[in-house]
Structures are given as C-alpha cells and as structure tokens.
Amino acid sequence: MANEDDDRPRKAASHEIGQDLSMLSVEELTGRIALLRGEIERIEQAVAKKRASRDAAASIFKS
Secondary structure (H helix, E strand, C coil), rough: CCCHHHHHCCCCCCCCCCCCCCCCHHHHHHHHHHHHHHHHHHHHHHHHHHHHHHHHHHHHCCC
C-alpha cells in the first residue's frame, strides 16, 4: 500500500538565509544553490532595469 504522502504535491524548494543546513542532502543543497543563483540573476536584472530607468531620467533632466 502506497503512502498517502506520495500522492501529495511536494512543497517547492525554498531557502531561508541563515537556515541550518546540516540536515539537508547533497542533492537538496545543490538544488538550493541553483535556486539562489536563479534568484541572484533575477535581482541583477531588476537592478539593471532600474539603473537604466534612472539613467534615462537623469539624461532628460541634464538637457
């Protein structure tokens, strides 16, 4: 008989800064690294977009 938990969707991986990592497997840690790298890339894109907007506004007011 299958465990009822096997049919339930798994919670999406998340990470909390400073979280205890000792109980995580190598695969889970590798997944966290991928998750955080993706988040870093997303944040860097947001920063670049905001800088471009700021620079565009600044160039208008310098005229």
